[in-house]
Every structure is written in structure tokens, then in C-alpha cells.
Amino acid sequence: MNRRIFGALGVIGAITLAFGSCKNDPLSNLGPQPASLVVDFNHLQLIVGGASGHLTASVLDARATPTETPVTFTACDNNLTVVKDTSYHPVPVTSTRAVVTSTVTAPSCVVVKGGGFTDTVTVFGLPGSFTGQVSSATPKGGDTLTIASTPLLKFNPDSVAVTFPGGTAAIVVSVTADTVKVLVPFAASGATTINGVLVTTYTPPILLKLPLPVAQTGDRWAPGDTGYASAPTFPLPTATGNSVMYITQVPLVSNDANCAEGIAGGATGKCTIFTYNANGTDSLQFTVNWTPATVGATGASDIDIYSCGSAGVAACFEDGGGGATAKTPESFTFKPSAGVHYLVIEQFTTPEDPSVYVTITKRN
Structure with missing residues (x-):
């Protein structure tokens, strides 16, 4: 929820309680006039090329009651797309929902407007997996696996770790901002991850742990x-x-x-x-x-x-x-x-x- 709206709602609740014993409601003459804009999230984190996110917003009156006031959603740039969710049909029509899809690994935002009010929701587009080059997608146990960076995804030498299924850590042989070399352990089937990946399109860069499309297969030393x-x-x-x-x-x-x-x-x-x-x-x-x-x-x-x-x-x-x-x-x-x-x-x-x-x- 928008933090400012939480605060406003808290104040309104206190006022309502304070005047609860009065014969006349001091807010009765205000009518359904827009008093605030509330959005269900102030930040979205989306996977580029993955599932879309949703934003729902309403314009409230002074009683914190949703009104049938139109709300619009607009992308701040071309790093994402925003469209009205045509499958969303509230009754009565006191809220509007948008579908947000990240298209670029970069920060962005959505501007929400309604009833003369404006709010901004930040959106982070993040990679769903590590996309750099690997020396082998099916390295043998005991092999040296080389992992290369990309222009968008670099390595933090102080926190790089490659973990194979079962929590088995690979031995880091060497690491720079652009290249990681590890000894491949023998592991069960499952997901491999790499920690210490820096997304350089953010300032400062965001540090991530990402799936690594690698599976240990076979034995370097056998038979x-x-x-x-x-x-x-x-x-x-x-x-x-x-x-x-x-x-x-x-x-x-x-x-x-x-x-x-x-x-x-x-x-x-x-x-x-x-x-x-x-x-x-x-x-x-x-x-x-x-x-x-x-x-x-x-x-x-x-x-x-x-x-x-x-x-x-x-x-x-x-x-x-x-x-x-x-x-x-x-x-x-x-x-x-x-x-x-x-x-x-x-x-x-x-x-x-x-x-x-x-x-x-x-x-x-």
C-alpha cells in the first residue's frame, strides 16, 4: 500500500472514533468527493520475459470509501508496458486494475492518476536466470567450469558462489568482474545457482542470486x-x-x-x-x-x-x-x-x- 495513504487512513479512523458519539456526522456534508488515491503496491519487482504484475487503484472520499472515479496507469518509459486489465470487473466500479509487464532489465515506474491525485509505483525489471556464456551446460564432475559476464551482468568477486543441487558448493578457482572459474562437484539433479551477480543497469548495481543453466553430468576421471x-x-x-x-x-x-x-x-x-x-x-x-x-x-x-x-x-x-x-x-x-x-x-x-x-x- 502507498505509505502516505496508510497514514491518511489512520488519521481518518482516529477522527471517526473521536466523533462517534456526536449526534451529527461532521463529514456528512462532504459527499463522495475525491479525497485521496490509494494503490495496492508502491513497488513491483518483475522478471523480464516472465509473469506480469498487477496494480489496483481506487480514489477514496473523505470517509475512506472507494468512489467510481476513473483511474489511469501510464508507463514512465519503454522499459515496461502497462495496459488496463480488461478481465477485471468489480461491482460497483470503484477500482481499476492494470497489467504491468517488464521488457528490459532496468528500473522503471508507473504513474497512477485519478480524482486529481497522482502517485508513482517503482518497477524493477530483473533477469530470471544468468544469461552469460558458460564453457559447458553439462560439465563433468571434477571439470573446471568457466562462466563469463555480459554487459548487463557482472560479478562481485567478494560474494560470488556457485551452488549445485543439494547445496553442494563448487570450489572457486578464480574470479574477476568478468570471469568466474569453479571446480564442478558431483551433485544430484536439480537447480544450480550463482550468487554475487551485479545488475549494472541500476545505480548502485543490484546484487542477485540467479539460476545458472548448468547440470553436472558424468565424471572427468572415470573410468x-x-x-x-x-x-x-x-x-x-x-x-x-x-x-x-x-x-x-x-x-x-x-x-x-x-x-x-x-x-x-x-x-x-x-x-x-x-x-x-x-x-x-x-x-x-x-x-x-x-x-x-x-x-x-x-x-x-x-x-x-x-x-x-x-x-x-x-x-x-x-x-x-x-x-x-x-x-x-x-x-x-x-x-x-x-x-x-x-x-x-x-x-x-x-x-x-x-x-x-x-x-x-x-x-x-
């Missing part, structure tokens, strides 16, 4: 991540203190013979395998994290990690076993010899969250 000969490669960081991050899927395939602990060791017989090439001088820290699921009566959640030498499963736990401690996250640090090695992620408990986050840091 090679179940064996040593086919294991995909994790490039290592090259500068001291720097890290590289990867997202893998929780082990799904039964490959017990390739898992150092395996079913005989109380695990599930499922592990994923990734190769890395060490230079023999760098001390490396491997950390694996995940969202623990509630498993069994104890609520335990257990995924082990370890490094294997070039001989594969016969050369596992060369790191000393620091990443097999039944805690979250798991981590170990060691200096691998020069050559080929394997990072193995072995699942002990089920079910687990589908995304596993791997961080490798160069310590010297």
Missing part, C-alpha cells in the same frame, strides 16, 4: 581412475606454499585387488587411483576432505588415503600411513622419490557424500 595403468594424472604445484585442488567422486566401482586395504582389511573393496610425477626433492602434503555422512549407529565416516610407488598396489603406504587414521579430513606429508607414484583414495564406510576434495601442497 580410468579404477586402475594403476589407466590412472589419470594429478599435476603437482611448483611453488613453495602453493596448492592445487581437485574434486573426485567417492569410489563407486568394486576393484578390491587394486586397493591396499580392501575387503580383507575392513574396507568396501572400492578405491580410486590417480598418478603423480614427483621430482624427488619436493615435500608434498596430500589432504582429502569430504562431507561426512551419518553411517550406522556410531555415525562414523571413514575414507583412507595413501601413496603407492611405481609398482602399484604392491608398493602402497610408502608415505607411512598417516592418511589412514579414520578422521576427517585425512592428510599425510612426505618426500616421494623421483618418478611415478599413485595417490589412492579408499572407501571404508557407506554411504558417503559423492564429492571428495583433494588438495596437494608443496611444502619446500
